[in-house]
Amino acid sequence: MVKGLLAALGLTVALGACVAGPGPGLRGTGDLGIVVERASGSVQVVDTTDRAPVFKVEGLGDLSHASAVFSRDARYAYVFGRDGGLTKVDILTGAIVKRLIQSGNSIGGAISQDGRLVAVANYQPGGVKVFDAETLALVADIPAIGADGKPSKVVGLVEAPGDRFVFALYDAGEIWVADMRDPAKPKVTKYPGIGRLPYDGMITPDGRFYAAALFGEDGVALLDLWNPQAGVRRILDKYGHGTEPLPVYKMPHLEGWATLGDVAFVPAVGRHEVLLVDQKDWREAGRIAVHGQPVFVVARPDGRQVWVNFAHPANDTVQVIDVPSRRVVKTLRPGKAVLHMEFTPRGEEVWLSVRDEDRVDVYDTESFERVGTLPAAKPSGIFFTNRAHRIGY
Secondary structure, three states: OHHHEEEEEEEHHHHHHHOOOOOOOOOOOOEEEEEEEOOEEEEEEOOOOEEEOOOOOOOOOOOOEEEEEEEEOOOOEEEEOOOOEEEEEOOOOOOOEEEOOOEEEEEEEEEEEHHHHEEEEEEOOOOEEEOOOOOOEEEEEOOEEOOOEEEEEEEEEEEOOEEEEEEEEOOOOOOEEEEEEOOOOOOOOOOOOOOOEEEEEEEOOOOOOEEEEEOOOOOOOEEEEHHHHOOOEEEEOOOOOOOOOOOOOOOOOOHOOEEEEEEEEEOOOOOOEEEEEOOOOOEEEEEEEEOOOEEEEOOOOOOOOOEEEEEEEEEOOEEEEEEOOOOEEEOOOOOOOEEEEEEEOOOEEEEEEEHHHHHEEEEOOOOOOOEEEEOOOOOOEEEEEHHOOOOOO
């Protein structure tokens, strides 16, 4: 019996050694994430429980407008660089699995519902390229040629249920839906004439509505993916009518639409306001005056708070809106150039990239006290692995 126990213990130790592999021992990915260091072309893999860096991964190219998505098992981060780079990073080992330059200029990407495909939105040349998530082999190339016959930049690329990708054509003023259930033969449905210069897009957390905000005119184009035959409708039309818009120093990010129950909190373009939208009929339901021009308007996971950051020259400030009262209840000034905010999975803390201070700050979302800080080289995007299991992230 003693021999049997010793043999079992020996086998357990041997298996543990095999599984752990390189890196800081056996661990999961649930408390991990990445911080983009835009100036150095690197990312930090971070531990959200310890509020500490785990790895620094270098050689990712131009990360001046970088974003990332995660594999279905949350082990791999796919980082989309502005130079057209697509990099697959193993966040458990801190190693680059594969990197390729797939275009001259790109602006983000998405991973399919089933985790098999990674798509990249491109500026130059315009279009969407789709890759096998395992190997990064190219499986589809969708050129963005508008109804006018001219090429267009692609923006606002998201994944949607049914292994679809939805995106907007900036120059052409169109929304396209690409059905990728047969990757070798994408089926693309096009919606022209949605408005001038759609600059970004988002999908609601239930995967039903895709919204593209317009830079060339007040308003948002909305597509109901449950009833696509109804076409695209305009919402928030002329929300700035009768007033002079302010100079726009940085465009709001629609990824930051905070959709809470029946109300969406939306950053206004060229205004010091957060718009409230009733999602039952998509009509404006109010406005909240804020410190500056909002960039990200992000909901805490429990929906009780909305955190807002701002464009230059007010980008040293973050404000917190209490959802029930729809009032600003806290103003924080972490430092120069707060570019991105990311909540821990259950929302007890929020991480802020403070680019011009070369650090990431961590705040308690109840006390509003700063509880941690990490040095980082010109940090921008912060992405945690719980995004792997959320629609549109």
